[in-house]
Structures are given as C-alpha cells and as structure tokens.
Amino acid sequence: MKCNTLSLLLALAACSQIPDARSPAPSTSASTAAAASALPAIEPGILSQYHWQLSDAFDSKGMRIDALFVSAEKPVQLEFSADRLNVVNSCNNMGASYSVKKGRLQIGQMVSTMMACPDAARAALDEAIAQRLHGSLGVSLLARGNTPRMQLAADSGDTLTxxxxxxAQTRFGGPGETTFLEVAAQAVQCQHPLVPDKQCLLVRERRFDEQGLPTGTPGEWQPLYQDIEGYTHTPGIREVLRVKRYTIKNPPADAPAIAYVLDMVVESEKVKN
Structure with a gap:
C-alpha cells in the first residue's frame, strides 16, 4: 500500500488516507477496531507536540455526535504531557492520566472541577466528553499532507477525529524560557515604519519566587512592538502574564527575533482612569 509521509516532526513508519469529513463512521465497532489496529503505532512524545482539536465525531451508526460540538470557535481540544491528558474548551477543567500500549490509548479516571455551566449545551458537553474519554481506546495517527490527524476508536463504535x-515548542524548536510581563492598563502610541499610529502594549518584566510572591525590582516600562500570541488586551485592565519566550531562527528582515506566547494570566485588575 502506498503511503504519505508526515514532515512536521512526525516519524511515522506508515500512514493512511484520512476519511473525508462527510464520510460516515464505520458501521460496527468490530470494523472500527480492525481499522485502528492496522494503522501505524504512535512513537513516544508525538502526542505532546500538538494541540489536538476535535474535527469529527461519529457513533456506530454513522451519526455525528452533536453534543461534542458546542462552539466552532473553541472546539474540544486535547493536551498531552508526559503522562497527563487535559481537556481544553470544556465547561469544567477536566483531566486524567494516560498511557499508550500496543495501539491502545489507556485513559484513567477523568477528574473534573465542579463549576456550574452557563447553559445546558455546555453541561451536556462535559458529560459527553467524560463518556467517551475513558478506559481503552484504539488510537492511530493519520496524515493528509503535513497535517496530522489522530483517531480515537471506542469499542462501542464511536470514532473521534x-x-x-x-x-509553540514544536514550531520554534525548543522549550522556550518562562518569564513574567506586566501589561499596563492602557496601550501607548509607538513608531512603526509600516503601521501609522500603531498602538503598542506597555510592559515591564516582573519576578516571582517559588511561592509565587513578587520578588526583586520590576523592570522599566517599555513599549512592546509585537503581539503576545494568545493574548488579547482589554483597555483599562492591568494584567501580569506568564509567557514563554522563544528565539526565532532566521527571522525575516525587520521582523522580531523573539516570540512571546501566553502561558497564563497571573493577575488581572481593572484600573480607574
């Protein structure tokens, strides 16, 4: 069988064509399991190199599982660390231990916060996720061009793609450096050769000890001539951000050699004029 190769840090031994999004899921759980076992094994560490966003979900009858699709802008997303699986864009924070053995994803007991969900669809989303992300699932990586896909196949016949x-670590080729930036409540006008009247965030570096308490003297306020990936500033809100700072290899001319990616918001305060 002729196969494609995945070039974005995927070293798969073989690959398989991804079904079209309109194609129905396998009609029986047996066929789903057989297809999954025929696909290539997952190499250690590959899952943690990507954010896995849910794109398709079908039950054993080929019907789309609509309960898993509440927001097109924020699809259900899986994040893998060395031994932990976290669910992003659910109502509550959800996570479980996991391991990969012989083409099966073994998921431990899902742990969730108990926050009240704002609407019935979001409440149902958490339950729908917990029902399908548990126990032993067939897992396989597929490729279309340079875009990886992951399929999870349950014995019940449900198939999630x-x-x-x-x-960011995959894109920039390294773990990056953790740093803290305080963002002033108001942006400032700054000079940019290509953007007239450009507004820049006003930032300064902050330091915290192991207990999370402020330490040392904050850095000098200065305009930041680039965006912080994943962060949207609200005028009038002062915030302290934990960010990852990456060195960009061979940046284009007049482009920054450093990239900032939001890790989490540490402090947020509304500032009166």
Whole structure:
C-alpha cells in the first residue's frame, strides 16, 4: 500500500488516507477496531507536540455526535504531557492520566472541577466528553499532507477525529524560557515604519519566587512592538502574564527575533482612569 509521509516532526513508519469529513463512521465497532489496529503505532512524545482539536465525531451508526460540538470557535481540544491528558474548551477543567500500549490509548479516571455551566449545551458537553474519554481506546495517527490527524476508536463504535496544531515548542524548536510581563492598563502610541499610529502594549518584566510572591525590582516600562500570541488586551485592565519566550531562527528582515506566547494570566485588575 502506498503511503504519505508526515514532515512536521512526525516519524511515522506508515500512514493512511484520512476519511473525508462527510464520510460516515464505520458501521460496527468490530470494523472500527480492525481499522485502528492496522494503522501505524504512535512513537513516544508525538502526542505532546500538538494541540489536538476535535474535527469529527461519529457513533456506530454513522451519526455525528452533536453534543461534542458546542462552539466552532473553541472546539474540544486535547493536551498531552508526559503522562497527563487535559481537556481544553470544556465547561469544567477536566483531566486524567494516560498511557499508550500496543495501539491502545489507556485513559484513567477523568477528574473534573465542579463549576456550574452557563447553559445546558455546555453541561451536556462535559458529560459527553467524560463518556467517551475513558478506559481503552484504539488510537492511530493519520496524515493528509503535513497535517496530522489522530483517531480515537471506542469499542462501542464511536470514532473521534482530532486535527493536530503544532505547539509553540514544536514550531520554534525548543522549550522556550518562562518569564513574567506586566501589561499596563492602557496601550501607548509607538513608531512603526509600516503601521501609522500603531498602538503598542506597555510592559515591564516582573519576578516571582517559588511561592509565587513578587520578588526583586520590576523592570522599566517599555513599549512592546509585537503581539503576545494568545493574548488579547482589554483597555483599562492591568494584567501580569506568564509567557514563554522563544528565539526565532532566521527571522525575516525587520521582523522580531523573539516570540512571546501566553502561558497564563497571573493577575488581572481593572484600573480607574
């Protein structure tokens, strides 16, 4: 069988054509399991190199599982660390231990916060996720061009397909450096050769000890001439951000050699004029 190769840090031994999104899922759980076992094994560490966004979900009768699709802008997303699986864009924070053995994804007991969901669809989303992400699932990686796909196949016949979006560490080729930036409540006008009247975030570096308490003297306020990936500033809100700072290899002319990616918001405060 002729196969494609995945070039974005995927070293798969073989690959398989991804079904079209309109194609129905396998009609029986047996056929789903057989298809999954025929696909290539997953190499250690590959899952943590991507954000896995849910793109398709079908039950054993080929019907789309609509309960898993609440927001097109924020699809259900899986994040893998060395031994932990976390669910992003659910109502509550959800996570479980996991391991991969002989083409099966073994998921431990799902742990969730108990926050009240704002609407019935979001409440149902958490339950729908927990029902399908547990126990032993067939897992396989598929490729279309340079975009990885991951399929999870349950013995019940449910098949979930996720599209891989490279993490910042994958894109920039390293773990990056953790740093803290305080963002002033108001942006400032700054000079840019290509953008008239450009507004820049006003930032300064902050330091915190192991207990999370401020330490040392904050850095000098200065305009930041680039965006912080994943962060949207609201005028009038002062915030402290934990960010990852990456060195960009061979940046284009007049482009920054450093990239900032939001890790989490540490402090947020509304500032009166």
């Amino acid at each position: 996720f599209t891989g979006v490279p993490t």
